[in-house]
Amino acid sequence: MxxxxxxxxxxxxxxxxxxQDYPVNYATKDEKSFTPRCFxxxxxxxxxxxxxxxxxxxxxxxxxxxxxCLFCVNEQMQKEEFLIYDYYYKIPCxxxxxxxxxxxxxxxxxxxxFQIGDIKPEEDIMIWMPTYKDQIKTQEFPHKAWGLKRILSLGKYVEFKRLDSLEGYDPKTTWDAIAPTWAPIFSEGGDYHHKYKILPEVYRLLDTLEDKMILDVACGEGNVARHLAKHGSNVVGIDISKLIDFAIKRENKENLGIQYLKLSAENLATKFEKASFDKVVCNMALMDIEKYDSVIEQISYVLKEDGIFVFSITHPAFAWPTCTSFRVPRGSQRNEDKLRMVLNYFDERPTLLDYGHETLSLQFPRPISSYINELVKNNLILQEMSEPKASEELVKKFPRNAYRDDDIFPDFLIIRTIKKLNYKLF
Ligand SMILES: [Zn+2]
Ligand SMILES: [Zn+2]
Ligand SMILES: [Zn+2]
Incomplete structure (x- = not known):
């Protein structure tokens, strides 16, 4: 050895x-990389x-x-478990x-x-003799989906728990549990992402706030609602979780005139009249809501014609749980050592995410097209999409967040739509 x-x-x-007895060769190629290889x-x-x-x-x-090579011909894929793989290519001569x-x-x-003697290798290498084939076949294959696991194991191992059924999980309970740690972070304008990337865009897209009737869907502890009220809006905030208790407590002190209701976003139409709001905002919540289609339908219902609906979500393509990132070398704090990888954009199973709170958050990932098509179906016409990119100033101020990270891909997606009842799309 x-x-x-x-x-x-x-x-x-x-x-x-x-x-076990596979002969391990010295690496003479790519020796300095993290995948050095033998001849x-x-x-x-x-x-x-x-x-x-x-x-x-x-x-x-x-x-x-x-x-x-497979660039010169049309290869076929053959499913078979061997070594650490579950398929190989058949490449026609x-x-x-x-x-x-x-x-x-x-x-x-x-x-x-090399094994059959057609070519003599230029370097001394040990060759794995074919007698192993039959022994190997009967073994367990711990490396299913090997490519992904191998890559992840090179860096920080991240695996998201995808759920095949929601049995035993309930978003409300999840948020109730997170509320005590979450509320203090957001009572003063939110974390880095909210403060510098999400909220400036949400407010820009909401545009005029004065004298507008605005509904804040899934308002949480009231960060957005308070901003709107301070800028002259008449705000109604609804949320199903205990987070709203923090909002109500604060409103009782500050008297900004915000009306809070403990209500599920899925039941808007039971509480509000048709066409009763000028604008609706839903900040960082739709991806946490299972029946997003029903929520969008009801938002359209409570909006006036020409009313504006603005929402922000984690980016369906670049953020958890579609993407994960890892660092090579592991633990490096320089972002050029950070690699981001798309896992499965089309996997819509509910996912448990660990944002570092005591409980895991439940998220419902879905492609961008699902959101857009649902909006259009409900007469909400797309006016602007925003994918916040870190400014040079932000890069200077928060290099570890922004440099070669927020300045090269978006973590969030913010969309502004307008309600048009007789809009002809085609
Ligand atoms: Zn080798
Ligand atoms: Zn070729
Ligand atoms: Zn041939």
Whole structure:
């Protein structure tokens, strides 16, 4: 076995976790990267395009003695569990058309050109002999969805708990539990994100506030409602969680004229008349609401014609739980070491998120198109979309939040719509 002063091949090491006696080679390629590799698990020159290709994207035809990469032909996917994978590519020879497995599988089944003696490797490497194949097949495969887990394990391991059913979970209870830690943060304008990125945009898009009847849906502890009231609006705030108790307590002291109701956003139409508000705002809540479609329908119902609806959400494409981030090296505090990765944009299962409070938050991820189509269906016509980007000033002031982070992708999405009853879309 290679001693510790040598770097070992990343692939050999991973394979050896599954196959105990897999020979681990020294790494002589990409040694300084976090995936150093041996000559066997390196690149092979495609005989058609002449380009060096990663071993898992190129096949060997022992009849024609040719390599073919998957950029030169149309590959097929073959589902089969082997080593740390659950599929491999079948890549047709560009000369005779016969399908051959990519070299990761070829090595596994013993048909790699080094194994069958078609090519002599330029470097001394130990080769995994095909006799292992049958033993391996009967083993457990702990690396299902291996690619993702491997990458995550290189950095901070983040896994979101996706729920197949909501049984045992209830958003109200969740928020009730979070309320005591949440309320103090937001009583003074919110955290960094709210203060510098979300709220300035929400207020800009709400536009004139004076003498407007405004409904604050899922108002929480009243941060937004108070701002609106101080700027001359007549505000009604509704929320189903205990957060509203903090809002009411404060209103009793400050007397801004805000009316608070403990009401679910899903029951707006039971409490308010049709067309009774000039504007509706819903700050950072729709992604936490299961029946967002019903809420949007009722918001449209309580809005006057030409009324404005503004809402902010965590960005459906770039924020948790669609995305996760990790750092290589682990623990690095420089953002250039931070990588962001999209997990599954289309996974709409309810998700438990750990924002560092005592209880996990429940979120209902959905694609951007779901929101937009629901708005349009309810006569709420899109006027402006905002994806706040950190300004240079913000980058200077909060480099760890903003540099190569908030200035290169958006964490939040803010949308302004107008209610138009007879708007012809097509
Ligand atoms: Zn290797
Ligand atoms: Zn090629
Ligand atoms: Zn061939």
């Amino acid at each position: 290679p001693s510790s002063e040598y770097t070992t091949c990343f692939y050999c090491s991973e394979y050896s976790k599954i196959a 066997l698990h390196w690149e092979y020159k495609c005989s058609k395009c002449g380009k060096d290709r990663h071993f898992n994207g190129i096949s060997w035809c022992s009849t024609c003695k040719k390599f073919t 560009h000369e005779c058309g016969s399908f051959n497995p990519a070299l990761d599988y070829a090595e596994y089944e013993g048909t790699h050109p």
